[in-house]
Amino acid sequence: MATTEDYGFLRPPSNDEYEPVYRNPSSYHPLHTFRLPMGSDRHYQQQYGDMYFLRLARLKPAVEQVATAAWGELTIAGEHARRVDRVLDVRQGELCWMTGTVYMDMPLKPNILDDLTKENFTSAPPPRRTYADPSDPSATQIMMEDESGRVLLTGNLLSSTQLATGAIIAALGTETSNGEFEVIDIKVPDLARQPQRWERGEAASADSKKDDKEASNGQGKIAFVSGLGITGSSSDTLALELLTDYLLGYTGIDGSEDASKITRLIIAGNSLGASVTAEAASAGTDNAAKKKLAPKKYGYDASAYNSSPITQLDNFLAEILPSIPVTLMPGEQDPANVSLPQQGIHRAMLPRARAYCAPPPSGDNKEEDVGWFDSVTNPWEGDVEGWRLWGCSGQNVDDVLRYLDFPADDSGPSIERDDSEARLRIMEAMLRWRCSVPTAPDTIWSYPFQTVDPFVLETCPHIFFTGNQPSFKTTVIEAVVPPRLDGDTDMTDSAGESSATSVRLLSIPKFRDTGELILVDTESLEVEVIRFGTFAGQEEKK
Amino acid sequence: MDATMYLAENVLNERRTVTYRSLSRALKVHAHQAKQILFEFHRNENAKKPQSVRATYIISGIQKHAEPPTTNGHANDEDEIMQSSPYLPSSMPNQDAASDTVRLSSIILARDEDLEDAKATFQSISTIHVYSVQPSTLPDLNALTDVCRETTTAYAQDDPLECGKQWGMIQNRNVKRRNGARPPLPAAPVSNAKPESTVPSKRPFQREKSESQPEDSKPASDSQSSAKSTGKPAAPKREKSNLFSSFAKAKPPKPKPAESATPSGNDVMLDDASEEEQEELFPDNGDKAPSANRESKKDREEKLKKMMEDDDADGAPTRAHSGGATPTTPAKPAELKEEVTVQGGRRRGKRQVMKKRTVKDEEGYLVTREEATWESCSEDEPAPPKKKPAVNVARGKGGKPGGQGSIMSFFGKK
Numbered sequence: 014m015a016t017t018e019d020y021g022f023l024r025p026p027s028n029d030e031y032e033p034v035y036r037n038p039s040s041y042h043p044l045h046t047f048r049l050p051m052g053s054d055r056h057y058q059q060q061y062g063d064m065y066f067l068r069l070a071r072l073k074p075a076v077e078q079v080a081t082a083a084w085g086e087l088t089i090a091g092e093h094a095r096r097v098d099r100v101l102d103v104r105q106g107e108l109c110w111m112t113g114t115v116y117m118d119m120p121l122k123p124n125i126l127d128d129l130t131k132e133n134f135t136s137a138p139p140p141r142r143t144y145a146d147p148s149d150p151s152a153t154q155i156m157m158e159d160e161s162g163r164v165l166l167t168g169n170l171l172s173s174t175q176l177a178t179g180a181i182i183a184a185l186g187t188e189t190s191n192g193e194f195e196v197i198d199i200k201v202p203d204l205a206r207q208p209q210r211w212e213r214g215e216a217a218s219a220d221s222k223k224d225d226k227e228a229s230n231g232q233g234k235i236a237f238v239s240g241l242g243i244t245g246s247s248s249d250t251l252a253l254e255l256l257t258d259y260l261l262g263y264t265g266i267d268g269s270e271d272a273s274k275i276t277r278l279i280i281a282g283n284s285l286g287a288s289v290t291a292e293a294a295s296a297g298t299d300n301a302a303k304k305k306l307a308p309k310k311y312g313y314d315a316s317a318y319n320s321s322p323i324t325q326l327d328n329f330l331a332e333i334l335p336s337i338p339v340t341l342m343p344g345e346q347d348p349a350n351v352s353l354p355q356q357g358i359h360r361a362m363l364p365r366a367r368a369y370c371a372p373p374p375s376g377d378n379k380e381e382d383v384g385w386f387d388s389v390t391n392p393w394e395g396d397v398e399g400w401r402l403w404g405c406s407g408q409n410v411d412d413v414l415r416y417l418d419f420p421a422d423d424s425g426p427s428i429e430r431d432d433s434e435a436r437l438r439i440m441e442a443m444l445r446w447r448c449s450v451p452t453a454p455d456t457i458w459s460y461p462f463q464t465v466d467p468f469v470l471e472t473c474p475h476i477f478f479t480g481n482q483p484s485f486k487t488t489v490i491e492a493v494v495p496p497r498l499d500g501d502t503d504m505t506d507s508a509g510e511s512s513a514t515s516v517r518l519l520s521i522p523k524f525r526d527t528g529e530l531i532l533v534d535t536e537s538l539e540v541e542v543i544r545f546g547t548f549a550g551q552e553e554k555k
Numbered sequence: 556m557d558a559t560m561y562l563a564e565n566v567l568n569e570r571r572t573v574t575y576r577s578l579s580r581a582l583k584v585h586a587h588q589a590k591q592i593l594f595e596f597h598r599n600e601n602a603k604k605p606q607s608v609r610a611t612y613i614i615s616g617i618q619k620h621a622e623p624p625t626t627n628g629h630a631n632d633e634d635e636i637m638q639s640s641p642y643l644p645s646s647m648p649n650q651d652a653a654s655d656t657v658r659l660s661s662i663i664l665a666r667d668e669d670l671e672d673a674k675a676t677f678q679s680i681s682t683i684h685v686y687s688v689q690p691s692t693l694p695d696l697n698a699l700t701d702v703c704r705e706t707t708t709a710y711a712q713d714d715p716l717e718c719g720k721q722w723g724m725i726q727n728r729n730v731k732r733r734n735g736a737r738p739p740l741p742a743a744p745v746s747n748a749k750p751e752s753t754v755p756s757k758r759p760f761q762r763e764k765s766e767s768q769p770e771d772s773k774p775a776s777d778s779q780s781s782a783k784s785t786g787k788p789a790a791p792k793r794e795k796s797n798l799f800s801s802f803a804k805a806k807p808p809k810p811k812p813a814e815s816a817t818p819s820g821n822d823v824m825l826d827d828a829s830e831e832e833q834e835e836l837f838p839d840n841g842d843k844a845p846s847a848n849r850e851s852k853k854d855r856e857e858k859l860k861k862m863m864e865d866d867d868a869d870g871a872p873t874r875a876h877s878g879g880a881t882p883t884t885p886a887k888p889a890e891l892k893e894e895v896t897v898q899g900g901r902r903r904g905k906r907q908v909m910k911k912r913t914v915k916d917e918e919g920y921l922v923t924r925e926e927a928t929w930e931s932c933s934e935d936e937p938a939p940p941k942k943k944p945a946v947n948v949a950r951g952k953g954g955k956p957g958g959q960g961s962i963m964s965f966f967g968k969k
Contacts, residue, residue, distance in 0.1 A: 022684035026558075026591040033720050036727045251696055254703045255613070255662055262725035263576060263586040266615045266660050266681050273725045328707055335715035335732075336725045368732050385731040487657060541658040547696045548614075548676075550669025 034262055037233045039276035039338050041383060043395035046467050047354035049460055059461040061454040065179070067466040069114050069159060072181040072447055075202035076112050080183035083200055084110050087185075094185060099161040103188045110185040113159040115176045117416055119144040120152040122456060144415045144456070157184060157194070164188075168196040175442070177416040179451035202447040204492040207473040207514040211399040233276045233535040235397055236260070236337075239344070239406065239480030240523030243329070244286030245321030252528040252545040253329065259530070259543065260333050266543070275532065276398065278337050281480025281521055282344020282391055282406025284358075285322045323348065323362050331365035334386050339366075342391045344406035344481060349391070352458035353408065353450060354467065357388035392449060394474065398535040403474035407481035409450040410520075412457050413439045433484045433520060440479055440518045441490050444470065476533060478519035485529055486520040487540045558582055562596045562688070566608060572689035574699060577706040579722050580713065586723040593685040597667075611687045611696065612670055615662040616680040664696060906930060 049055050077096075087094040089108055097103050097111040122144040146152050155166045155176060168186060176182065176199075183200040241253060258264040262272045330339060343349035343358050350356055360367040371384030389395070392405040417435060443449050450468040453459035459468075473492075492514040517538045522529050528545040561582060565571045579589035593610070600608040664686055665673035674680060687699055720726060908930055913923045 022587065022590040022682065023594050024591060025595045026588055031585045031587055031723055034723075034725045036725045038727075038729050251664060251700050254700055255664060257703075258576070259662060263723060264613055264615065264662060264684075266662070325704070328704070332707060332715070335719055335730060336727050338727075338730075369730075370733070372733055385729075485657075541660065544618075544659060544661045546661065546663055548663050548665035548669050548673040550666050550672060 034273045036273045036336060037276045039233075040398050041277060041338065041340075041387075041395070042397075043340070043383060043387060043389060043393070045390075046394055047390040047392055049354065049356060055460075057461060059463050061459070061461050064454055064459070064462050064466050065114055065158075066160065067462070067464075068179070068448065068469055069112075069181055071466065071469050072202050073112050075205075075447065076181055076183045076200060079203055080110055080112070080185075080200040084185055084198070100157055100159050100164045100194075101161040103164060103194060105188045105190065105192075108185075108187050110183055111157070111159075112181070112183045113157040115178060115180045115182055116156045116158050116163065116455075117144075117176065117178045118154040118156065119416065120146040120149065143417070145417075157182075165193045166196050167193045170196050170199065174199060175417050175438075177413045177442075177451050178455045179453070180442075180446040180448055182446075201442075201445045203445050204490075204514050204516070205447050205470050205473040207475065207516075208401055210475070212401075232274055233398055234274045234532045235402075235476075235535060236275045236278045237281060237478060237480075237519060237521050237531040237533065238278065238524050238529075239281035239482075239521045240283045240525050241280065241326070241329075242286040242346075242523065242525030243284060243322050243325045245319065245323075245325045251547055252524065255528075255545040256524070256530060257329060257332055259545070261336050275337060276535070277340065278333065279340045279397075279402075279404070279478075280342060281404055281478060282342050283346045283481050283523070284326050284341070284344070285346055285348070286525070327363040327365045330363060330386065331368075334366055334369045338385050339369075339387070340393070340395075340397075341386070341388045342393050342404065342406055342480070343388075344391060345408055352460055353392065353453055354460065355391040355406075357390055360388060363388075392468075400475040400535070400538070401472065402476045402478070403449065403470070404476075404478040404480065405449065407479050408457055409443065409452070410436050410439050410479045410482065412452045413443070415456070416452070433482065433486045436479070436482055436520050437486045437488055437518055440477060440520065441488075444473060444477060444490065444516060444518075473514055473516060476517045476519060476538065478521055480521045481523050482520040483522065484520070484527065485522045485531065485542055486518075487531075488518050489515050489538075490518060491515045558584075558592045559596065562592070566596075566688055566690055567600070570690045572687050572693070572699065572702045574687040574702055574706070575685060576722075577702060577709075580706055580710040583718070583721050585721065590684040593688050597685060597688050608688050608690060609692045610667045610685050610689075611693065611699070612665050612667065612673075612683055613662060613686045614665060614670075614673055614677060614680060614683050615660065616677045616682070617659070618661045618663075618676055619678045664699075666692060666696070668692065 081096070084094045092108045095107065095109045097109045100111050100113050103109055103111060155171055156163045157166055166184065167189070181202060184194065184196045185198040185200075186194055186196040189195050238256070243253065255264065259272055260275065260278065265272050330341070333339065341358060343355045345351070347355075347358055348362060349358050360370045366386050369384065369386035370388070371382040392403065392409070394401065394403040396402070414432060414435060417439075443451065447470045448468055449470050450457060450459070453468060454461065517533065517540070519531060519533070519540070521531055524530070530543045530545070532541045532543065533539070534541075558578070561578070562573060565573050573593070575586060575589040575593055578584070578592060579586045582589070582592075584592070597608050597610045661677075663673060663676075670683075674683075687702065693699070715724065716730065716732065906929070907927045909925045910928045911923055912926050913921055916922055
């Protein structure tokens with residue numbers, strides 16, 4: 014075999030000394046926004062309604078500010094748009110605007126009251142593609158709710174605007190003769206304040222900030238992957254092995270230098286394959302009768318529990334951890350609690366990777382170390398290389414997508430339509446709603462928060478990512494430039510820090526399906542994709 | 556070991572697949588060098604005899620825009636012009652909605668026969684290297700996954716923090732690993748379950764692994780000999796004998812000749828627990844005690860073992876005498892036995908204790924009996940004081956409580 018080029022490796026072994034390659038250090042400061050109280054402090058008896066009130070109380074000022082700026086001076090046909098404090102104070106025929114929570118009543122939406130009356134609440138509702146009834150779009154009702162009550166929204170604008178339950182909006186319009194509110198315009202809170210890069214290091218201590226900055230000078234990359242889907246069987250894709258080789262620098266695109274720039278790997282959920290939990294779930298419902306006959310066994314039962322997926326995940330992590338720090342988020346298929354926020358996969362399940370965890374918190378030591386291997390919550394936010402990251406394993410986007418009205422001329426329900434653009438739009442909408450998981454607690458199971466709604470985005474992240482999406486997509490969004498009274502909208506840069514707000518949106522594909530690893534440059538936030546795969550050659554064609 | 560030798564042995568003789576990483580780990584060479592060794596081997600062997608060794612290659616670079624065949628693709632529409640989307644809320648003008656064009660690199664694994672085809676799909680190739688060599692073409696490339704997994708298991712004892720440099724892994728100066736226990740090795744073969752495996756330090760284990768063959772039979776005899784040494788019950792040593800007894804128990808019960816000088820762990824336990832009791836128990840039992848005293852120790856052992864087996868078999872805690880005709884309920888010698896298993900460093904077990912049980916017989920008399928029952932215990936709690944011999948106290952008026960009590964006790968037994 015004579016090759017014209019040997020690429021450095023297609024040649025007899027040499028006695029070259031290979032210089033050790035060192036990975037760039039990682040600056041990492043996770044936030045514990047979504048950490049639930051431990052043990053006996055975690056209660057599930059509270060009412061979910063409080064979450065909506067907290068959200069409304071938190072976001073109402075922001076929306077009203079935007080709405081006042083837009084509609085404060087507005088006069089239509091000689092009538093001044095009046096602000097109404099409560100939705101029930103709206104007078105018929107009077108131009109006004111009001112603020113409240115969107116509630117969408119959709120025919121196929123799971124309804125806990127229905128479930129209770131039909132007594133089929135024992136098992137989780139089957140996943141649906143959409144909550145809307147395509148044959149009867151008018152069955153979807155959009156309402157606005159606040160502390161006082163609800164009012165039904167109508168108007169042509171709603172058919173072109175997509176909303177989801179839980180979003181806080183301001184609506185301008187009039188009440189019609191049959192008591193509905195006809196919407197002319199809608200305002201949302203828009204992007205929250207975005208922290209400066211390295212902002213949190215400053216608060217902690219000037220020294221560490223300086224260290225972080227110096228440590229990560231030069232180029233670095235943050236790697237994102239999701240949906241590893243390890244099943245533990247030999248049918249697992251080889252791509253995971255290739256990913257390991259790449260991350261460890263054994264296989265590189267340009268030698269191992271490019272991989273050494275990756276300072277951290279973030280695994281955004283669903284590290285284990287669907288079959289693991291799905292089979293167990295189906296077995297639980299379908300074979301319930303069959304199972305009853307079997308003698309009850311407690312503890313470890315090798316016939317019912319297959320430990321191989323989690324063992325393989327542990328091996329994968331233990332393999333890469335000596336070289337690269339890892340942030341592991343759980344996903345809906347992972348062994349963590351189902352309701353958001355999911356708490357981290359317990360380290361006891363990862364006996365080999367556990368050695369790289371932070372030491373277990375000891376009672377008096379409040380100052381927690383950050384682990385080299387950090388098993389975090391889902392959703393999760395934190396500072397990596399000075400940038401604020403906010404990510405979820407995909408449940409939030411998947412669920413909001415079910416609220417969306419699919420066009421009637423769709424290519425049919427059987428064909429998986431390319432909704433990746435819609436998914437990116439949803440992510441953008443979430444940022445502008447300042448509500449990252451709007452549909453919790455309505456259609457996403459959630460912890461009943463009492464004092465704070467952590468799903469409200471208090472600050473706008475620099476990188477907003479969602480895992481387990483069908484395909485990779487990215488875009489950059491910027492804050493809406495607030496209309497200035499002097500009409501000077503060009504001088505955006507001088508308008509203050511909010512105008513400089515821009516967010517990198519990442520929709521991270523399932524690695525198992527696409528074999529794609531996403532790299533984000535830590536200086537420019539430019540994105541690149543590395544795809545791992547096998548070449549289907551003559552053997553497959555046989 | 557010489558690289559060529561290693562490859563010849565594994566690929567040609569054993570007909571195994573060798574990847575550059577398994578080679579790098581086996582020979583402790585840099586991964587890049589391992590790639591070259593594989594290439595050299597593949598070339599030389601095929602020069603001798605074409606097609607005798609097959610290889611797979613990694614190609615990395617930038618692929619042409621065509622979709623790679625194996626990723627179940629989505630249209631690569633990064634450059635597609637965005638149509639006005641119905642999902643865009645009117646209040647959300649999107650200034651930069653068009654997705655950026657993103658650099659997409661690929662790392663693709665291909666068989667040697669497909670190498671040229673695979674290369675043709677690339678717009679620019681930055682590197683090609685051999686990934687694995689195997690004696691025949693792999694029908695399914697995913698089989699390489701298993702090789703990788705075997706490799707990680709086989710060389711799990713190599714600390715990646717120390718050996719990583721040798722293998723050519725990207726080093727990290729800041730890695731934080733908790734000291735203390737090393738991460739446990741992937742499940743070692745269960746067959747050589749040794750008492751030593753409970754020792755937390757994993758360092759010696761690594762050495763043992765290589766020597767495990769000759770040592771295999773050793774632990775058993777070890778445990779026996781040490782069990783023997785604790786044959787005479789001494790309180791502080793008890794724990795040790797229990798520990799070993801639990802291992803001995805895991806084995807199928809060997810039919811042991813009564814003359815056997817080395818009692819198994821179980822026998823030791825029984826002996827230990829029963830000896831003193833029998834002495835104080837049997838006096839109550841008029842007909843049995845003298846004979847029991849006369850019995851040789853070995854006979855007793857054998858009997859107790861049988862008793863133990865019976866108990867285990869039917870789950871009944873005691874054997875009752877079916878002496879329906881005897882006017883007084885025969886007091887049964889009650890053994891306090893313990894079965895101990897070691898789980899995760901904590902000893903769990905069950906022990907037989909005497910419990911008072913009151914039953915009402917058909918004539919309305921209350922009969923109180925002491926029965927031996929099993930209860931779970933852990934090592935931490937002290938063994939309860941040994942009860943006095945089981946004495947049936949038939950409480951009630953009337954002439955013949957005893958007889959009825961004994962019938963009840965027979966049926967009432969569980």
